[in-house]
Amino acid sequence: MMKVNPAKPLIEFNNLTLGYEMHPAVHHLDGQILAGDLLAVVGPNGGGKSTLLKGLMEEIRPLGGKITWPQGRPQLAYLPQRARLDLDFPLRVADFVSLGHWPRRGAFSTIRAVDKQAVDQALNEVGLAGFGKRSLDSLSGGQLQRVLFARLLLEDAPLILLDEPFAAVDAATTEDLLKLIKHWQKEGRTLIAVLHDLHQVRNHFPKCLLLARDVLGMGKTESVLTSANLAKARKVQVLADPLAPICDFDEAEEQA
Template identity: 50%
Template sequence: MSSELIRFDDVTIAYNRHPAVHHISGTITAGSLTAIAGPNGAGKSTLLKAIAGELRPAAGTIKHGLQRNEFGYLPQATDIDRRFPISVIETVLVGAWRQTGAFGRVGKCEMTNALQAMSAVGLEGFETRQIGSLSAGQLQRVLFARLLLQDAKVILLDEPFTAIDARTTRDLLDIIARWHGERRTVIAVLHDFEQIRAHFPQSLLLAREPIAWGPTVDVMSAQNLLKARAMAERWDADADICEPAA
């Protein structure tokens, strides 16, 4: 039987001092695979950052018994500074910091695991490439390899398939399915409704406040999507966009 892992009690989260997500109450169960969907400006990424511990709720509480290092977080691609002079293998090895410490020495075990993670995402032979030379899809594979090495209990993905090719998307969806099979908890911000219906059994539909939360087949109904769209149109009419991204 699934058990409660993360609980939201009337959570409101602010972005740039403006409330971006209002009155979220509900639970994420251990081992679940959940998509967070909704129109642009709905607060999806803001909520994910709060789960990751990067933002604190302005009101209400997010409760769990996890340590910070038990979360694996993949930010939006636009948040990655590709000008930083770092190689692919060095980027992947960041996922081993729990074993090595912030300034620890990378041992044979960590290097072997990093190479295996790179193989799992189809990047054999890319070890010495600089991340700035990679395509969008290749970079996303690197970041998934880093998550594989991190071996986290909860995996948070912020728009993981934006601007990448169909083959990379399929390969990364396979990794997500692997995590789900291992009973890890995966929460992903996504825009593709058909992708959500096909691969994510649970969904939270947001429009700054929850529209629906539960089985995807129920949440992603035409009626709920129309309600979310109507709320987004009201934000535009009021010129009240408080969040530039998802």
């Protein structure tokens, strides 16, 4: 894993605006994420959380401002929202998990013995020892989420992005997956997770970004999730206003 300096920012946002066809979904974001941060991204539906992850993955380019990587852009691992995944095909669990090696080995490398051992170990760590030969489409929702985490283990990335990792997952599975997340943080990885359960965020995530198109707070969780900030977030009708106004970049530059 790439060595990162925990005292230096891993990611810097400078007046970052992200969106689609000039309509901002994340507006004028400034701030830093330090290496080793465990950051929750929260906010109303349509508030721009997934868009921010897409920006970090360079799936979309900023409409304005920029994202900088003072320590270089590290390898990223990404857990998409379950609702966006179509895993209803008869691929073996072990083969699917071994895809976690792709970023390092290339898509067409054969699965080597050492990989097989790593796959078994990853399945063991997520509580699915012996599931390797099962077919993906035979798994329950919670088991599938564990498999996705096993694949992340193999990716061994310094920066991990999780989009609603506990959606439709029961309490026991959530607890197990949270332990893995904390373990990853102890190993020095940086984690950014989109979440909806504020109780969970308060209990397990030291830092938080509250996003309702505009940034309503970023920093220590207890100072971001105040009743005043949450009241503001509730007032933002991002869903009722799917076409946010075209961003005025001249004005944005002047403010920068």
